[in-house]
Amino acid sequence: MAIGRTPAHAGSSAETSLLRRPDGRSGLAGWMTTVDHKRLGILYMLSAFTFLGLGSIEAFLIRLQLAVPNQQLVSPDVYNQLFTMHGVTMVFLAIMPLGTGFANYFVPLMIGARDLAFPRLNAFGYWIYLFGGVFVYSSVFLGGAPDAGWFAYAPLTSLSNNPGNGIDFYMIGLLIAGIGTLVTAMNLIVTIFSMRAPGMAMMRMPVFVWMILVTSFLIIFAFPPLTIALFQVIMDRTFGTLFYVPAAGGLPILWQHLFWIFGHPEVYIIILPAFGVISEVIPTFSRKPLFGYPVMILSGIFIGFMGFAVWSHHMFTTGLGPVANTAFSLTSFVIGVPTGVKIFNWLGTMWGGSIRFATPMLYAIAFLFMFVMGGITGIMLAMPPFDAQANSTYFVVAHFHYVMGGGALFAFLAGFYYWFPKISGRLLSERMSQAAFWVLFVGFNMIFMPQHFAGLLGMPRRVQTYQAGIGLEIYNLVSTAGTFVMGLALAMVVFSVVRAFLSGQRAPADPWDGRTLEWSVPSPPPHYDFTSQPIVYARDAWWAAKHPELAHDEPSHEYDASLFDRGGIHLPGASWFPFVLAAGIFAGSYGVLYHNWPLAILMGLVVVVSTYGWAFEGVGGHHVHPGESAHAETGSA
């Protein structure tokens, strides 16, 4: 019994609250105070796609500058800001939150729950992520964006080497955005462990949910080292400590260790949810269950675990010595094994299936193609002697774009096309979506395939320009031309989405012949998600319900459906406090950054008071009885 454990009237403390609990669902205030996992999921996706757009504009300017050698379209300083913001945006503000957005929306629906375990914490997680992103971007208008690259190697970030405020915006921005990532990870873990529908055993969960679970654990263990490193630099720059000041004996290499102990798991934090999406899309469009489900889950866990044992492969050229390089090379190779197993199992899923080439499946197939490419160059880069040549060149740039772009982003686009009808209640034009896919696929490979060769011919990354006559011209020109193709594809995607909202066909509940529970509810789902508590008797629960004769599992236990939702469905109340708390941290961060201590202290008070208000706001919420009459809502607290 996952929902409705709390007594219906426990939330009568509304009168003592500082800010009256809002009860409306509409309007700006409705969105600002929402605790509905679906709305927050939509907000995550909207924000992530907005940041994706900003990151793409930065990428476009980078490529314009590099179109021909010795160009001075943007100055070195602006160029450094562009690629730094591009990296920070894509990693922290676009692709990772896209995974969080999908998790927010679909984890509860897939496990038969009606929300996350801590709905207000979920709202807080979203707002602090958004404010973190806005904070970093505000640097553009406040004296210049960070310019030391997305991994901000010390001592490039020290006050003497980098006196502007850009680095402070990076450090503090990531710190506060990281709070959101952490609390959301904890929220998802508790949700997945404790709120699954009756019968939804762990080994019946959709693989996407499993991957989100693994990812959430990775976040919990990976973010603390980053937090420590960020704090050290903030302290260095704000209070004059000397962690990364070489003149005082500081060891800059420490930053690299701390950053990559976070940074490599971060790669898996991004890619594992993508694996999860692919593991949902391929079975659906092959009309077959996932091949080797337990192996898929174990390999995901193994990849996550090994992710903490490979960080120094980002540092092969820092002079760690042959023994350390050998150790980290071998652990990196080991990751190739479970990854290869995953590829084989996706192929095994399609084998013998009935494959439908709808847009989500096209993206999933493209993902397979490009992820294998990125994986192969990854194995190459895990060889330290070759890495000595390729590290910090365009070969690496090509490699991680094949993994993060061709891999994670294409997988999330598969997820976007797969779930768009569910979220919006509209169907996208299949013809236009497929056309956009092909343009995007061609554009992406035009941009990044030539970069392998540019790197091997001696082009370092992060250079504002390059020498003419050393053989780099053609690769850079083709790469830049590719951005126009990819830009066209993105325009086609946006156009088709807009058109779907204006005049698209209504989506049925289950347009793809889906296998998991989110397809059992209407599109878009009602705000209470499930009219009655779903009860699960098999893996691929919705498919099993549609095809009981084909069910794989034997029901281990019979549940009495009449035991659930007897007092109606309890839905949590909206709240102002998550937003106010996040806004307090956001505004206080400017106080810290500008050494404006009165502002910092004032905002610290806002944080304390809104935490207090949050804690004593009570459970709130109301009950709905959709089974009795479609829109009856009673018992508003």
Added chain:
Amino acid sequence: MPMTRWLGRATLALAATSSLAGCEFAGPQSTLDPAGPVAQAQLELLAWSYWLSWLVMIAVFGVLAYVLVRFRRRRSDPDAVPQQFHGSVPLEIGLTIVPVLIVIAVAVPTVRTIFATETRVTPGPDDVVVDVTGYQWWWRFEYPELGIVTANELHVPAGTRVILNLDSADVLHAFWVPRIAGKRDLIPNQNNQLWFEVSEPGNYSGQCAELCLGAHAYMRLRLIAEPQAEFDAWVDRFTSAADRPVQTDPQVQRGHQLFATKGCTNCHTIDGYRAGTPVGTPDFPNLTNFGLRTTLAAGNLDNTRENLAAWLRDSQAIKPGNYMPQLWSEADPNADDEIAAIAAYLLSLGSDDSTLTQATLGGSDGDR
């Protein structure tokens, strides 16, 4: 002995790759066109993994293509429900072993090459040792055993092991001459070492490969490998630089004076500029024997009279962000004469009155 066979195949693959490099992928900074044993070993590893990866790609994409065609949904029977199988334990064990084998095939030569190319060495009597210090945005080369300090052009004898001790004066840099050896980072408070050997005499270009802000993209260098005799002659020129008088040409004489009065001596050292009184500081490029340089502005331009004049007039246009001050205002009527004089003086450094320097003869002989 499968290992030997693999290595044999790797050599074949390498031959194929090298011939490929010969026509298409050669270039002054091409990692595919090695000119020393370290870069050669690094390329061999790439070649081995490159051909292995073709194997993987053909297998995976072949199966993918087959599956997509063979198991596509048929128009004739769109509602067919295929058999719902969930996996196969023997198949999955087998498919786990395949990547394990591939990984082992890559790992063995990798570990061998790591220890062959990255083991720290102790300098012997035959080695040339150079202390390299990275600065924003140039390179300081000090030969401690020879008493030479210079900048941005690294002279080494061909066929001799060269050991670089790497340090940085400010932020991170990375020393990278792709045709000779992979890069190694220059990190403050960390004594990194890079060693290599250049097989053939020639000019090899390289550049900083770790973001150091500002003019990072313009922080280039030239490695000049010479036969031992020419290297020795170059060393002699340096050790005798302080004893060589300023040339008698009046323009050179004027440039010599202007070098002090325009403030160049505040930063730049020239051995023997003023008898008994050193000029400049170690934190800026040492210009001793500047006329022997083939490039200027950290490898960005050929060292010709015109380029040097353009550099002195407006260095920011050539290397944006560098720390050279602008010494003449736009309107300064003496600018042309003074710049020409300083350029003449700098280019005279390293030669006697009777001999002409490489640069005055018309610059470098190109990169290759």
